[in-house]
Amino acid sequence: ETGVTQSPTHLIKTRGQQVTLRCSSQSGHNTVSWYQQALGQGPQFIFQYYREEENGRGNFPPRFSGLQFPNYSSELNVNALELDDSALYLCASSLFRGPEFDEQFFGPGTRLTVL
Amino acid sequence: AQTVTQSQPEMSVQEAETVTLSCTYDTSENNYYLFWYKQPPSRQMILVIRQEAYKQQNATENRFSVNFQKAAKSFSLKISDSQLGDTAMYFCAFMKAGANSKLTFGKGITLSVRP
Numbered sequence: 001e002t003g004v005t006q007s008p009t010h011l012i013k014t015r016g017q018q019v020t021l022r023c024s025s026q027s028g029h030n031t032v033s034w035y036q037q038a039l040g041q042g043p044q045f046i047f048q049y050y051r052e053e054e055n056g057r058g059n060f061p062p063r064f065s066g067l068q069f070p071n072y073s074s075e076l077n078v079n080a081l082e083l084d085d086s087a088l089y090l091c092a093s094s095l096f097r098g099p100e101f102d103e104q105f106f107g108p109g110t111r112l113t114v115l
Numbered sequence: 116a117q118t119v120t121q122s123q124p125e126m127s128v129q130e131a132e133t134v135t136l137s138c139t140y141d142t143s144e145n146n147y148y149l150f151w152y153k154q155p156p157s158r159q160m161i162l163v164i165r166q167e168a169y170k171q172q173n174a175t176e177n178r179f180s181v182n183f184q185k186a187a188k189s190f191s192l193k194i195s196d197s198q199l200g201d202t203a204m205y206f207c208a209f210m211k212a213g214a215n216s217k218l219t220f221g222k223g224i225t226l227s228v229r230p
Contacts, residue, residue: 105142
């Protein structure tokens with residue numbers, strides 16, 4: 001069973017640029033959630049994708065957008081980068097089966113630095 | 116909206132001893148889950164233990180156990196026989212039961228296990 005993978009591991013961008021982060025979900029999972037973890041803070045929910053549709057969004061502006069593909073992998077896109085976007089971006093996959101609990105399995109993260 | 120508070124930023128414990136990490140939360144929900152996640156220096160977040168709010172019995176996973184006080188909205192983690200590999204950031208997290216399983220995290224606590 002393959003775990004959650006993310007690419008790239010590290011990324012350096014400058015203000016105003018755009019960035020795409022990628023996530024491959026764990027085998028058999030159909031849901032991907034993205035979190036932003038600023039230095040010294042807990043992760044904050046950005047959004048979740050289920051069956052290629054956005055299924056909930058946290059308090060993040062529209063310049064944070066995402067995609068989920070038929071193989072359940074996902075991308076997080078951030079436009080017009082700001083210095084405060086510097087953070088560790090975590091992807092988590094899970095298997096949604098209805099009202100039951102679905103454990104989220106996290107990837108190692110992508111460290112984004114905005115200069 | 117839910118909030119999770121971890122007021123201790125750092126703790127240190129001697130190897131083989133017991134340590135307790137504190138967490139409080141606030142919610143108006145009646146059906147929810149609480150979690151402790153571990154994030155070692157390599158960054159991959161791992162689920163340590165979970166508690167269903169409807170269960171009165173405290174969850175236990177090997178050396179890890181929780182003290183869940185629903186009325187007080189308190190959820191502490193006890194680590195017995197601490198090991199060097201327990202050194203990590205620990206996050207308390209909340210999830211409302213049902214679809215769109217978004218996690219709300221606390222700020223985390225850095226636990227150091229001394230040899």
